[in-house]
Amino acid sequence: MSTKRKLLVVLAIYVVGFIVIVALTGTHGTRNEAFKPQNEFKLDTWVNLGIFSINKAVMYLVIAAVLTSASMIYIARRMHQRPNRVQTAVEVVYQLMRENIAGGNMSQQMAARWFPFIGALFLFILFSNLIGYIPLPTNTEHEITIFGAHIPSFSLYAATANLSIPLVLALVVFFSFTFEGIRAKGPIGYLKGLVPGGVTGGMAVAIFFLEVLSNLMRILSLTIRLFANILAGHLIILFMGGALAVLLGIAALGWFTIPFAVLLFAFEVALVAALQAFIFATLTAIYLGGAVAEDH
């Protein structure tokens, strides 16, 4: 069968299935009050250790950290003269981080000094975004019982879909570039450097406060960009993948939205996960480079 025929068959199955389900169940449903979609993002404490309690987000964080360091160290240890496919892929990523992200936005010396930080940031965010799209048995609210064993149901969650983790990363970035700027120019010099050259008098004072404010807003924008992108991605996959149908109690709606869930899932995995890591790392490099640059 040609590709066109296959597509037509799939489309026909989709339309016929939709009509059959509408005919069987109708288009009206009762609203499901018991199902709370926001509980997908609720963090239940699993092991209580005070403020170091372990929950879903902590588990994802640890998995991402271990995966980042273990995979990279493993690949670096067994580098071959003739690279295999995995090594080639990692080398492409390394090239991207080294030449484009770090090298393209900072001077040679700065890039050499801060490349490990930016590379680690990029890979960590990339890994925590990507493992967020693998269903893991983490949902302790709805448990499946198989032969007496309680198994948490599979669900999607990402550490970066929780506000606190992007916030901590953004704070680390903020302190890094402030520290680097103060080290390069001294405290007074750094504050003076915030005002663009050639501006004097009352205007300089106003611009100084604006620049301080915009520096602080960088924390907010870095945090919300990463957090909201991943959260919105998960939410829309959740709703398209069936939550909307369950919430409204209309079976036909679930059949109708499933293709969109698949498409959005592919979009999120293929583009958004890597793009957000790339943006975070690039902006970090731009901020670090800007903090030590001579003229603003």
Added chain:
Amino acid sequence: MHIALITVFAVTEEIAKAGKSIGLGVGGGLGAVGAGVGIGIIFGKVIEAVTRQPEMRDEITQIQWLGFALTEACFFYGLVAGLLAAFIV
């Protein structure tokens, strides 16, 4: 409680609910409008630039994704504000 007072409370509750819904709609909807226009401009300009100078394609593509993500984030600022209005305030 007096019947009229109960009605007043119910009406204010309804109005508050309506306001929250409007907040979510305006935050999400207008945010999407702005980001949509911005993303359209970015990709349009990229097509223009690449057709003029095809040899610059790789560099342009890199800047394009940076601009895309920065613009797209503006939609999420609106959405987050809308969600705050609807569920937290």
